Amino acid sequence: MANNDSRFAVLIDADNISNRYIKLIMDEISKEGIATYKRIYGDWTNPSLISWKTTLVENSLLPIQQYSYTTGKNSTDSAMIIDAMDILYSGSVDGFCLVSSDSDFTRLAARLRExxxxxxxxxxxxxxxxxIAACSSFKYLDLLSNADEEELEEPQKPAAKKKPAAQKKTPQKPAKAKEEPKEEPKTSLGTIRNALRSIVRENSDEDDWIFTGKVGNLLSKRYPDFDVRNFGFSKLTPFLDSLDMFEIRTERKDNAGPSLVYVRLK
Structure with a gap:
């Protein structure tokens, strides 16, 4: 369980992240702890970053100006890395949230974990x-954003039945809508299934049962980008049940306490 008193430095690369994700970013880090540093880096003289203006004020983000000295080079990365190391040596945080889709932060993530x-x-x-592999955990903002939007969509009410028209019209074949390719997590469902088999076999008790919380922790350590929401679920147990791999057992120690859920391979 995450320590809600953990202090995090949230560092955002504005050159690689859209402002539409800001609420999701802050909501996700609030599950880990408290954001004591909230800094965002970019060349704020660039018109492409104007969309961030309102977002900065509403979310109390501190913009850090970094001019692009050379065409084709991202100076923002260097400024963000230097600040991260300064914050690390200050000893004032317990963790970092690095928001970017750029591989240039791989070494920084590894160094912070060291x-x-x-x-x-x-x-x-x-x-x-x-x-992704260099982080303790990784969140796909586009996948989580799409999942949130789907949950908010209300089912459409069925249209009222209309009386048949007097004249028959020649039915037209509906045009096929072009389906946009759906983004998927790097770690596929097949990989997750194989990992679950080995985790349960290696860590279950004498009767082959294992606590689902332990399964989730071990799986996240192997694959930092694992999140049941990537696969359309909000809880781990329904996700495990959907795989048709496990027997599921629920125990309740007392009337007031939460239920404990265990699984074993079929």
Missing amino acids: SGMTVVGMGESKTPNSF
Whole structure:
């Protein structure tokens, strides 16, 4: 369970992240702890970043100006890395949230973890595997954003039945809508299934049962980008049940306490 008193430095690369994700970013880090530093880096003289203006004020983000000295080079990365190391040596935080889809932060994430920091990475599905693997955990902002939007959509009411028209009209074949390719997490469902088999076999008790909380922790350590929401679920148990791999057992120690859920391979 995350310590809600943990202090995090949230560092955002404005050159690689859209402002539409800001609420999701802050909501996700609030599950880990408290954001004591909230800084965002970019060349604010660039018109492409004007959309961030209102977002900065509403979310109390501190904009850090970094001019692009050379065409084709991202000076923002260097400023963000230098600040991260300064904050690390200040000893004032317990972890970092690095928000970018850029592989240039791979070494920074690894270095912060070497110093005992929890590193939560956030970016889009295009984020390179090297950066994802360097983080303690990684959140796909585009996948989580799409999942939230689907939950908010209300089912449409059925249209009222109309009386048949007097004249028959020649039915027209509906045009096929072009389906946009759906973004998927780097770690596929097949990979998750194989990992779950080995985790349960290696860590279950004498009767082959294992606590689902332990399963989730071990799986997240192997694959930092694992999140049941990437696969359309809000809780781990329904996700495990959907795989048709496990028997599920629920126990309640007392009437007031939460239920404990265990699984074993079929």
